[in-house]
Amino acid sequence: MTDKTILEVQNFDVDYGYGDAAVRAVSDVSFTLGASKVLGVAGESGSGKSTLVYGLTRLLREPGVIVGGEVKFHLDGEGEFDILSASEEEIRKIRWSHISIVLQSALSALNPLRRIGREFDEVLRVHDANLSKEQRRERSEELLALVGLRPDRLRRFPHELSGGQRQRIMIAMALALRPELVIMDEPTTALDVVTQREIVSELAELRRQLGFAMIFITHDLSLLVELADDIMVMYAGQIVERAPAKELHDAPRHPYTLGLMNSFPPLHGERTELEGIPGSPPDLKALPTGCPFSPRCAFAMDKCRQERPPLVLEVGTEHSVACWLHDSSYQGAVPVELSKRLAKNSGGAQ
Template identity: 45%
Template sequence: MQATATKTAPILSTRDLWLEYSNRRGTVKAVRGITIDLYRGESLALIGESGSGKTTLGLSLIRLLPGSGRVRSGSILYEPDGRTQDILSMSEEAMRRFRWQEIAMVFQSALNAFNPVLRIWDQIYDTVKAHDGMSKQEARKRGLELLKMLQLDPERVIRSYPHELSGGMRQRVLIAVSLLLNPKILILDEPTTALDILTQRNIIDLLRKIKTELDLSMVFISHDLSLAAELADRVATMYAGSVVEIGPVNDMFYRPRHPYTVGLIKAVPTVTGDYRELFSIPGSPPDLVDLPSGCKFHERCDRATKRCHEEEPELVPVGDGHYVRCFSAT
């Protein structure tokens, strides 16, 4: 599955992307030199802990950075059908059209993403009317269709207020709303976090279904390895604002090469797998305001040498489509 996915052309790429924002303590170097491709029709999971830069990267793909956020350098290229657009140099007006129509995002907290005083229909109409080419009637028809596709009772849900829906229903409505304008790419930030398990399973199955039926390319942002194991064709591990390892899902889970990916996998229990002892990674994730020298993982790494303190490794190939940023892995 992942082999074929990687053979298609990229639909979205970042090239040496550097993003930062300011907080009280200084400059947060949230994304540091990320070059990554999303291939047409694939599911790419960005895995990382809090402060790894994964959400900033996700938001930058539709140019929704936090207030103080800025692009220091690099580009984000969208290539849906041979033509190439640099997302970072588009006008605000063009960008407004571009979001939801080409790339849509499903945000983390499903309750906060809604306007609490508007019925679902109004939220649907709000999303559609900002873009031309769809009448009220068409919008309603499309909305009902999508709600149905996401296994909701369309006529009831479209008349409801957000608070009248359960967490799982709201999450499904959000996904439906994101699909209104037929985007080619869907970015999902922690799509199953905070949902109960039976609902999580349902959302996972639905994401699989809409991806096939609507021919979508997907990016998942999550701290949860199990979501990547479920849905991803390829997985990228992010640490301190960089991709430290990327590869096909099975390589990442069964043959991880970066000590951080290895550590993450050894830290997560399974329910039905054989019992194995688990380990944590010593230390804590680095401060993005005050990053360590050299390899950003060296302070927590049992393979670190003098070189790791001084020099930051490059992302280099170690297998078919499998890249690692580590001196000891090559």
């Protein structure tokens, strides 16, 4: 796998509403994604993680508006594609053939009046007029086989399939045109845990085979740790922490990341008591001054309530965090839960 970058996002801002009524849902987000890499995006509901990816792909619905930033997609051999300045027609050609998306609920993502086969056929035909009907059908069956479904599923309507089958169909469809980037918006949230596990391991396997990059959105950090190369944690529309998955898991630096981590039972390892995060996600219309997480943060200091911490890359690491506790100006002791340390049970990171 190469170190090539396929997606580059600079100072990306998204608002909901216009003028005085506007609310900043994604604020000053910058990141890059390498080819064949998996970037996990985690955060509570309303943290802006979905808004971010819908913004990046220009699928944002009213009243969402992209107000600033740059999004560059690197096409193989064709150079840079500026997503935000592209015309509707240009972006239409990029969609699905280069960037595809899988939504949370496969039942509502499939047209209820159409057989599965017709949905496959349509997307193949629109992007490649040269394929014959027979070729399109073969390709559809091939794709179903990829996710372990029998070809006769093509004859079915969405309501005739189980939740897991529908989500597999969505994944197969997302891979139909061999895109370089697949965006997964909580693809397993609506499924039971057993199916969830199956799908996640299938996804990992498919990625090994086909080598596409993935942005995987979820609020389940423990899931990301297994699947993602890097994890980005969002709060109130901002990135509060970004690090390689293992490192983030073993040594979270932001109090919010720690809170998220303690909200889910680990998939492996001993059982611990779940803690959760006190309070509720912030009201974007009335963000507190300073760090938006400060009202819910157990470690908040005076400075946190006055100044917003910038996202800073720690020297000599790939770990960025936006927290005054880790700022060079901070003189006190970093709480032990958030300090640089070796992992509890696996001695991997640092």
